[in-house]
Amino acid sequence: MAEVRVGLGRSNAVVTFAVLLFVGAITGVAVVGGLRAQESSARILGLAIGAIFAIPLVMLLKALPKFLAPRYVVLDAQGLRIEHGRDHVLLPWPEVAAVGIGYEGAPRQAQGVPRSVEAIKEQAVGRLAEHASEALQVSGRRRIALEIFPMRPEAGDAVSKLRPYWKALPAPMPGLPGVRWSFPLPPVTGIGERIAEGVRATQPNRWLGWIVRPWSGGGA
Numbered sequence: 072m073a074e075v076r077v078g079l080g081r082s083n084a085v086v087t088f089a090v091l092l093f094v095g096a097i098t099g100v101a102v103v104g105g106l107r108a109q110e111s112s113a114r115i116l117g118l119a120i121g122a123i124f125a126i127p128l129v130m131l132l133k134a135l136p137k138f139l140a141p142r143y144v145v146l147d148a149q150g151l152r153i154e155h156g157r158d159h160v161l162l163p164w165p166e167v168a169a170v171g172i173g174y175e176g177a178p179r180q181a182q183g184v185p186r187s188v189e190a191i192k193e194q195a196v197g198r199l200a201e202h203a204s205e206a207l208q209v210s211g212r213r214r215i216a217l218e219i220f221p222m223r224p225e226a227g228d229a230v231s232k233l234r235p236y237w238k239a240l241p242a243p244m245p246g247l248p249g250v251r252w253s254f255p256l257p258p259v260t261g262i263g264e265r266i267a268e269g270v271r272a273t274q275p276n277r278w279l280g281w282i283v284r285p286w287s288g289g290g291a
Contacts (some may be wrong), residue, residue, distance in 0.1 A: 075269030079142040079257055091131055098124040144217060144254075146269040151219065153233070153254060160232045162252075164277070166222050169247055170270050171279030172256070172263040173218040215263055218282055219252040227252075243282045 098121050105117020140156025150163040151170065220242075221227070227237035227250060238253045256262055263281075270278045 073147075073272075075146040075273060077144045077146075077262060077265045077269060079144065079262060091128075094124055094128045094131065098128050144266055144269075146266075146273045148273075158232070160230060162219060162230065162233075164274060166226060167219060167274075167277060168222045169220040169277050169279045170274070171218045171220075171243070171282040172267060173214075173216045173253060173282040173284045175214045175284050214284070215256045215258055215260075217252075217254040217256055217266060218279070219254070220247050220279075221250070221252070224248040224250055240284060243279060 101117050101124060102121035105114045105121060108114040108117055143154040145152040145154060150161050151167060152159055152161045227234060233252050233254070236252045236254050237250065239250050240253070242249050256266075267278065
């Protein structure tokens with residue numbers, strides 16, 4: 072059975088660099104302001120603020136390789152594996168009951184019959200935006216996640232690295248437990264589709280398809 076590797080990208084890169092820039096700027100401004108201060112009290116205060124913000128800055132720099140490490144979902148003869156840099160966790164196929172891609176669909180608002188030329192134009196623009204979103208592979212679905220259903224409901228305690236993703240949700244079909252690992256995916260439909268192709272190629276009997284999860288009321 073050929074291995075299927077699906078890259079999830081470095082989704083933490085933008086946030087990491089933004090936080091790094093913010094904390095670094097505050098630290099630099101505080102230190103420079105303290106060194107340039109004429110009064111000793113202002114100098115001490117500036118250096119103290121710089122030292123306080125320097126601590127998270129050093130911690131962030133130390134953890135930078137992990138934040139920027141690539142992530143993959145790997146499917147092979149052994150099971151489903153999630154990799155993040157050098158870290159990985161394997162879920163053997165005998166422990167997996169089913170796999171699907173879950174999402175939250177925003178509730179659709181009923182559109183009435185347009186009563187003016189302007190209303191017709193607005194609906195047309197909305198449809199064009201939806202088509203453009205699909206063409207760019209930007210998903211309109213909400214909170215896309217790899218949904219992995221275990222054979223045993225108590226399996227969540229056995230895989231410590233995936234414990235944060237253990238969720239209790241209604242089973243999408245009879246015979247499945249009301250719990251699952253819900254591993255977030257980037258909001259790009261192409262990634263979900265490649266994972267779907269991989270599961271169908273390696274474990275077609277375990278593929279559930281796209282699963283609608285209850286709407287949680289999040290932003291559009």
